[in-house]
Amino acid sequence: MDYLIDVINALVLFSNFVLVPGLAYGSQLALGALGVTLVFGILRFANFAHGDTMAFGTMVTILLTWWLQSVGVGLGFLPTALIALPVGIAATALLVVFTDKAVYRYYRARKAVPVVFVMVSVGVMFMTNGVVRFIIGPDDRRFSDGERFLVKARTFKEVTGLSEGLAIRTTQGLTVVIAIALVVALFWFLQKTKTGKAMRAYSDNEDLALLSGINPDRIVLVTWVIAAALATIAGVLYGLDKSFKPFTYFQLLLPIFAAAIVGGIGQPVGAIVGGYVVAFSEVTITYAYKKFLIYLLPESLEPDGLMQLLSTDYKLAVSFLILVAVLLVRPTGIFSGRLL
Amino acid sequence: MSALTANPRLRATAAFAVMAALLVLVGFAQSWSLALAIINLCLISAIMALGVNIQWGYAGLFNVGIMGFAALGGVAALLVSMPAVPEAWAAGGVNLAFSALALIATIVAIIACMRLMRRGPGRTLAIVVLVVGGFFFIRVFYDPAVTAIEAVDSAKTGYLGGLGLPIVLSWFVGGLFAAGAAWLVGKVALGLRSDYLAIATLGISEIIITMLKNEDWLTRGVKNVTGLPRPVPYEINLQSSDRFIGWVEWLYSGRLADLGDSERAAALQQLVIENSSLFVKLCYAGLFTIVLLVVLMLSVLALNSPWGRMMRAIRDNEVSAGAMGKNVTKRHLQIFVLGSAVVGIAGAMLTTLDGQFTPGTYNPLRFTFLVWVMVIVGGSGNNLGAVIGGFLIWFMWVEAEPVGTWLMGVLTAGMAEDNRLRAHLIDSAQHMRLFVMGLLLLIVLRFSPGGLLPEVVRRQS
Numbered sequence: 001m002d003y004l005i006d007v008i009n010a011l012v013l014f015s016n017f018v019l020v021p022g023l024a025y026g027s028q029l030a031l032g033a034l035g036v037t038l039v040f041g042i043l044r045f046a047n048f049a050h051g052d053t054m055a056f057g058t059m060v061t062i063l064l065t066w067w068l069q070s071v072g073v074g075l076g077f078l079p080t081a082l083i084a085l086p087v088g089i090a091a092t093a094l095l096v097v098f099t100d101k102a103v104y105r106y107y108r109a110r111k112a113v114p115v116v117f118v119m120v121s122v123g124v125m126f127m128t129n130g131v132v133r134f135i136i137g138p139d140d141r142r143f144s145d146g147e148r149f150l151v152k153a154r155t156f157k158e159v160t161g162l163s164e165g166l167a168i169r170t171t172q173g174l175t176v177v178i179a180i181a182l183v184v185a186l187f188w189f190l191q192k193t194k195t196g197k198a199m200r201a202y203s204d205n206e207d208l209a210l211l212s213g214i215n216p217d218r219i220v221l222v223t224w225v226i227a228a229a230l231a232t233i234a235g236v237l238y239g240l241d242k243s244f245k246p247f248t249y250f251q252l253l254l255p256i257f258a259a260a261i262v263g264g265i266g267q268p269v270g271a272i273v274g275g276y277v278v279a280f281s282e283v284t285i286t287y288a289y290k291k292f293l294i295y296l297l298p299e300s301l302e303p304d305g306l307m308q309l310l311s312t313d314y315k316l317a318v319s320f321l322i323l324v325a326v327l328l329v330r331p332t333g334i335f336s337g338r339l340l
Numbered sequence: 341m342s343a344l345t346a347n348p349r350l351r352a353t354a355a356f357a358v359m360a361a362l363l364v365l366v367g368f369a370q371s372w373s374l375a376l377a378i379i380n381l382c383l384i385s386a387i388m389a390l391g392v393n394i395q396w397g398y399a400g401l402f403n404v405g406i407m408g409f410a411a412l413g414g415v416a417a418l419l420v421s422m423p424a425v426p427e428a429w430a431a432g433g434v435n436l437a438f439s440a441l442a443l444i445a446t447i448v449a450i451i452a453c454m455r456l457m458r459r460g461p462g463r464t465l466a467i468v469v470l471v472v473g474g475f476f477f478i479r480v481f482y483d484p485a486v487t488a489i490e491a492v493d494s495a496k497t498g499y500l501g502g503l504g505l506p507i508v509l510s511w512f513v514g515g516l517f518a519a520g521a522a523w524l525v526g527k528v529a530l531g532l533r534s535d536y537l538a539i540a541t542l543g544i545s546e547i548i549i550t551m552l553k554n555e556d557w558l559t560r561g562v563k564n565v566t567g568l569p570r571p572v573p574y575e576i577n578l579q580s581s582d583r584f585i586g587w588v589e590w591l592y593s594g595r596l597a598d599l600g601d602s603e604r605a606a607a608l609q610q611l612v613i614e615n616s617s618l619f620v621k622l623c624y625a626g627l628f629t630i631v632l633l634v635v636l637m638l639s640v641l642a643l644n645s646p647w648g649r650m651m652r653a654i655r656d657n658e659v660s661a662g663a664m665g666k667n668v669t670k671r672h673l674q675i676f677v678l679g680s681a682v683v684g685i686a687g688a689m690l691t692t693l694d695g696q697f698t699p700g701t702y703n704p705l706r707f708t709f710l711v712w713v714m715v716i717v718g719g720s721g722n723n724l725g726a727v728i729g730g731f732l733i734w735f736m737w738v739e740a741e742p743v744g745t746w747l748m749g750v751l752t753a754g755m756a757e758d759n760r761l762r763a764h765l766i767d768s769a770q771h772m773r774l775f776v777m778g779l780l781l782l783i784v785l786r787f788s789p790g791g792l793l794p795e796v797v798r799r800q801s
Contacts, residue, residue, distance in 0.1 A: 130774030320543035
């Protein structure tokens with residue numbers, strides 16, 4: 001019986017530090033990767049500016065949130081940022097549509113090779129980065145408010161009588177709920193609506209789609225707007241969950257690319273699965289299992305080290321290793337995306 | 341004007357003349373010390389740009405990880421030149437050696453497994469078991485070694501130190517380090533679509549920087565290693581050297597002759613101090629110029645050789661080059677390694693010039709992106725273009741700060757002194773450099789893809 005409680009304690013501990021954060025982080029990555037994968041599917045290049053697009057959308061949302069907070073508007077236990085979010089999405093959509101008109105369209109018309117697109121997107125990335133740093137500065141910013149926890153560790157302990165607590169932050173719950181809702185909406189859009197079907201047709205075979213009378217400009221526009229919305233939402237959720245810092249968002253690019261490629265780039269389902277694969281690999285590999293093992297193992301076998309596979313500083317390395325493994329073993333990813 | 345656009349040689353001469361004039365202008369308007377400091381970094385930037393030009397200009401490979409390769413060069417400077425720390429070696433050397441052996445054994449086992457077993461789930465399982473087992477096996481030795489080494493006088497050392505060799509050697513070693521990393525990345529990412537190399541290089545460079553920041557036993561991490569030995573004299577030694585003082589006296593004899601004795605001694609001392617710093621910078625400039633000329637000469641020779649023609653043929657049409665029997669992936673790997681090695685050399689030179697290794701200062705904007713702007717603005721595929729791009733962009737990068745701050749000052753002059761917006765604008769002026777550089781890159785890419793000195797295409801008549 002005692003051992004059973006130990007096992008339950010171990011599982012609660014694991015949920016608290018691995019499962020719940022992993023789910024939230026995975027949802028954020030999945031939303032980011034969905035944006036990358038959509039742009040790749042329709043415009044056929046890896047968009048390096050995506051991380052900074054996320055940063056831009058989050059920045060607009062933060063600025064508005066601060067203003068709302070200062071005039072005393074709020075959502076009760078939910079973060080105020082949710083009110084500001086639509087404005088952030090709109091501003092980001094305007095930005096990416098403008099970038100497309102000013103930059104990418106020219107190369108599309110000339111049918112430039114993908115590497116030129118990638119390079120141009122790197123240019124856009126640094127410009128967006130410059131704008132974000134110029135407006136909000138390079139420092140860490142926090143903007144979450146409302147109730148911090150859905151489930152408090154102490155309440156959980158009191159209710160269950162266990163010695164380990166399970167805490168679920170509001171932002172974590174919110175992230176998962178919003179991610180699920182968005183994914184359902186996106187799939188419905190892609191599968192059922194005319195525009196969604198046209199997008200899939202265009203992604204599958206551009207020439208055939210053009211012959212069927214699909215308007216490419218419209219497809220591209222819709223893609224950018226959806227990508228902007230996904231990027232902003234992913235960025236705001238990440239910022240609420242952790243904090244906002246332009247450089248972190250630039251670094252998010254690597255796990256997001258890894259997620260998109262692991263799942264199979266150009267495949268929306270793949271982006272979601274890839275997001276969770278990358279997030280859980282990161283969290284499980286950098287988690288210190290000491291306490292977890294103490295619950296499970298007999299006293300004589302108790303570990304003395306932290307039992308951590310890699311220090312948390314090497315989070316990025318985990319995404320990279322996953323990426324390398326996929327490139328070596330199955331370059332098309334789990335769901336057989338397009339071969340990059 | 342038409343002659344300028346038509347004749348590549350004239351165009352190059354004009355570009356370099358303008359650049360020289362700009363640097364001389366800085367010398368007169370600001371100070372010669374600053375001008376020389378800019379020139380030194382221009383030279384290093386030019387070498388880095390040459391390395392990237394080899395990858396992009398000759399072969400069309402997009403490397404987004406220049407920062408990582410430059411940092412590998414930097415760590416080479418540290419490992420070659422710093423004196424060894426015998427206590428640290430005594431404390432953790434044996435275990436470290438064992439962990440290295442364990443690493444080699446694991447890699448050999450994995451390779452053997454891949455060679456000997458048939459493809460299938462069995463092999464995949466075996467490789468996974470070997471990777472996981474090897475990881476724990478290595479850490480059995482590695483963890484105590486790291487703890488022991490980092491415990492040795494951690495305020496001053498806490499790392500293994502280096503080999504205590506002349507730092508100039510590290511320029512070669514830095515090239516080798518970068519080449520090794522490039523080989524690994526290229527092996528994985530080349531041969532797939534071009535985007536993969538970009539993503540993989542972005543990843544590896546971030547990871548290299550993370551490692552350099554966190555593996556304190558090797559690099560002291562964010563505690564930095566300062567006081568790297570120099571390949572050139574120290575100012576303080578020059579100032580007490582009779583020969584150098586005599587030389588300054590001779591050089592300024594005209595100006596010194598008019599002064600009285602007491603004034604003369606003071607003036608001479610002042611001149612010696614000023615000139616010692618100039619002399620040190622000139623020595624660096626001389627060394628860097630030699631490296632730049634050697635790399636440039638080799639690049640030009642390579643580009644005009646049959647090998648260079650093959651590379652351009654592959655770049656312009658991979659399919660037909662492949663049909664002619666050229667192994668595209670292998671050539672790409674070769675050129676990716678070569679270009680990265682040049683970047684590594686430049687990275688080692690940069691750390692040599694700084695005299696310290698500070699992993700925290702590597703950031704992708706300054707290292708990766710700026711070098712890209714240099715190559716594109718200078719003229720991709722043209723070696724002289726890369727050099728002029730390196731000079732011009734570094735010059736702009738340095739001079740943009742005073743100009744930007746001044747501009748912000750003028751623009752906000754109407755606002756009150758304590759206006760928060762004004763303070764914010766002036767503080768943030770530095771971030772506009774990024775924006776301006778990004779804009780410059782996009783404009784050149786779109787309206788003048790050849791850059792300042794476009795690639796010269798020689799046609800056989």
